[in-house]
Amino acid sequence: MPKKIDAVERLLNLVIALLGSRRGRSRKFIRDHVNGYAAAAPTAAEEARLEVAFERMFERDKDTLRQVGIPIKTTTSFDDDDHEQTLYRIDPADYGVPEVRLDEPAMMMLAVAANMWSGAAFSEAAQSALRKVATRAGLGWYDDDTTVQSRIRTLEPAFEPLWTALREGHAVTFDYRGAGTAENSVRTVQPWGLGSKYGQWYLAGLDVDRGAARNFRLSRICSEVQIDGSGHFERPEGFSIAQVLQGLGSGQAETALVEVPVGGAHFLRSREGAAVAGAGTRTGTELLSVSYREPELMADDLASLGAQAVVREPGTLRRAVLARLQAAAGAAGAVGAADADPAGRGGTPLPVPSPDGPGPEGLGAALRRGPGKRTDSRERLLRLLSMAPFLVANPGIPESELAEEFHLAPDQLARDLETLSVTGLPGYLHGDLMDVFTERGQVFIRDAETLSAPLRLTQEEACALLVGLDALTAVSGSAEARSLRTALDAVKRAAGPDAWLADAVALALVDGPALETIAALQAMIHDRTAAHITYLVRSRDELSERTIEPRRIFSIDSTWYVRAWCRSARELRSFRVDHIRSLDPAGPQEHEAGGNASVPPSAYTPGAGDTEISLLADAGTARRLAPAYDGVLHEPGAGQAGLLGLRILVGETSTVPPLMARLAGRARVLAPHSVRRHVSAWLAAAIAAYEPDHAVGESAPRTPNVNR
Incomplete structure (x- = not known):
């Protein structure tokens, strides 16, 4: 009895058989000649049963095959006995990535675009697309080695189901908490596009119940996204999510009067158009006039400044900031938060459980980082269809590099190579089977002409490259612009009918003021020039003078950094671009380039003297914070459903109270107790600064009586 062949081997044999036929293969030929299907039975009864099983399996x-993007053509023909039969064939022109012509600089830009998604929902798709295009272009493999790099995260649980519904044209339903509201509402939406701006992801689409186009912030979706697979809608012709992103924050500017210390609150003073508007109501303070367009984001910023910045006008902004502080104090158990009202934030503060769960501070075992890797037959089939042309293009690749490229353990790699070596054209004799072998730790493949062209780009792969390349046009220098356009045009041709995805997903990486600083830093990196900067250390609200030697510019979401050698610290440091207040040339660079100037996995770089902070947060907030701080998620203690524990490292504990204020009750500090007490005191002082005796007119809300 022949050995049983697994589903992936059978599928791979079927792909090769249909690709290797000009005329097509009949069902009878496929059953009789493609390894993996049952051969004819010796009895009529058994044959009837096997025929039914074959039909279902086929x-x-x-x-x-169609689900993974492999098109199967059917034609009608007649056999030798003039019986009508259906023939099945995969046309190589429809199957493979079309010919791509790219020079090395364009290929480099493609690598930058693909690596932008590292750690995000499109991460694997982006790397697969890069591999396919590099293989088809005959240029091998390229690292992301430019001076400007970006990383985009898709931390929202709603992103992937919304992306699925968007590309398949299905409506979705979810619970949504609007800005300034405490209650959720059910929304049914036809997704038109997904875009990232201000470090937030937004959904644009038709709100079915309201009959109008609306934008939704994904972080405000507070339920699972339900996809209605029974219906289908058509996106409006000419819709562009990039235009929607341009409109965000472009409304009528508003002005806030904020009381700040004289000579302090540098973060606010640096905002465009900020100006002193008069004396404050307290000794040593003055009023700043500050313009803003996004009230919610402005309230977040002001809440994070605590007692240092007290809003006087308008009343709506003042109440929104105070609500955030009260919600954070309520979660922290701070004095003065008994009547905390989270309505201005639109969230519900955490309960204040006692840390009596398993493990230190009530935290249980650490959670795995993200879901486990899928192991279904479709994923493995796609991997093998990608591995074969990759081996053809890279003969003699070391086993270790091949395993790293496809993220495989040694035993998984061995299994994949064995499967490739026993598949091929029907007949399965010498020359029909692919010949895969290893010599001195290097892998080679022969007789793989049928699979030498990589499978065409999937929708995820096309979208990852198109969106990444388009986003880079905003920050590319003149030297990269031509290469970027070449790469973008090549990917659009390779994407074919899926090129529309470039209008459905977009990233707004940078705005006007930061562009000037980025351009200046790029020139300094190119010319190996040092820079004298005035830099805002926000945690201490002080301006420091530094001389740095820029090495690389990078962004995480929409926040930009320069990785540079700091002469005073005598080590590589990351500096936020929007915190650089002045930038002047300081002669040639003195320190030899080298060291780890690559993009770090998060904006925070751990240090030897860091403090470990244990937090308890709602699950969504915890999962967003973990990558930002390279933190570790934990199971919470008993009776804390919907919450997660999180351990992070911080260089300065003074950064924790502003973070808690921004989170507005969605997280609280468990340990160390000194930091917990500091957060409570900081929030209490911030709330006290909003007491009525410091208020202006009707802008002051009623402050809770904490002693009743």
Whole structure:
């Protein structure tokens, strides 16, 4: 009895058989000659049963191939006895990535665009697309080695189901908490586009119940996204999510009067158009006039400044800031928060459980980082269809590099190579089977001409490259602009009918003021020039003077940094671009380039003297914070459903109270107790600064009586 062949080997044999036929293959030929299907039975009864089983299996296999993007053509023909039969074929022109012509600089830009998604929902798709295009272009493999790099995260649980619904044209339903509201509402939406701006992801689409186009911030979706697979809608012709992103924050500017210490609150003073508007109501303070367009984001910023910045006007902004502080104090158990009202934030503060769960500070075992890797037959089939042309293009690649490229353990790699070596054209004799072998730790493949072209780009792969390349046009220098356009045009041709995705997903990486600083830093990196900067250390509200030697510019979401050698610290440091207040040339660089100037996994770089902070947060907030601080998630203690524990490292504990204020009750500090007490005192002082005896007119809300 022949050994049983697994589903992936059978599917791979079917792909090769249909690709290797000019005329097509009949069902009878496929059953009789493609390894993996049952051969004819010796009895009529058994044959009837096996024929039914074959029909079911073949229909499932065809569906699987179509689901992974492999088009199957059918034609009608007649056999030798003049019986009508259906022939099945995969046209190589429809199957493979079309020919791509790219020079090395354009390929480099493609690598930058693909690596932008590192750690995000499109991460694997982006790397697969980069591999396919590099293989088809005959240029091998390229690292992301430019001076400007970006990283985009898709931390919202709603992103992936919304992306699925968007590309398949299905409506979705979810619970949504609007800005300034405490209650959720059910929304049914036809997704038109997804875009990232201000470090937030937004959904644009038709709100079905309201009959109008609306934008939704994904972080405000507070339920699972339900996809209605029974219906289908058409996106408006000419819709562009990039235009929606341009409109965000472009409304009528508002002006706030904020009381700040004289000579302090440098973060606010640096905002465009900020100006002193008069004396404050307290000794040593003055009023700043500050313009803003996004009230919610402005309230977040002001809450994080605590007692240092007290809003006087307008009343709506003042109440929104105070509500955030009260909600954070309520979660922290701070004095003065008994009547905390989270309505201005639109959230609900955490309960204040006692830390009596398992483990230190009530935290249980650490959670795995993200879901486990899928192991279904479709994923493995796609991997093998990608591995074969990659081996053709890279003969003699070391086993270790091949395993790293496809993120495989040694035993998984061995299994994949074995499967490739036993598949091939029907007949399965010498020259029909692919010949995969290893010599001195290097992997080679022969007789793989049928699979030498990589499978065409999937929608995820096309979208990852198109969106990444388009976003880079905003920050590319003149030297990269031509290469970027070449790469973008090549990917659009490779994407074919899926090129529309470039209008459905977009990233707004940078705005006007930061562009000037980035351009100046790029020139300094190119010319190896040092820079004298005036830099805001926000945690201490002080301006410091530094001389740095810029090495690389990078962004995480929409926040930009320069990785540079700091002469005073005598080590590589990351500096936020928007905190650089002045930038002047300081002669040639003195320190030899080298060291780790690559993009770090998060904006925070751990240090030897860091403090470990234990937090308890709602699950969504915890999962967003963990990557930002390279933190570790934990199971919470008993009776804390919907919450997660999180351990992070911070260089300065003074950064924790502003973070808690921004989170507005969605997280609280468990340990160390000294930091917990500091957060409570900081929030209490911030709330006290809003007491009525310091208020202006009707802008002051009623402050809770903490002693009643």
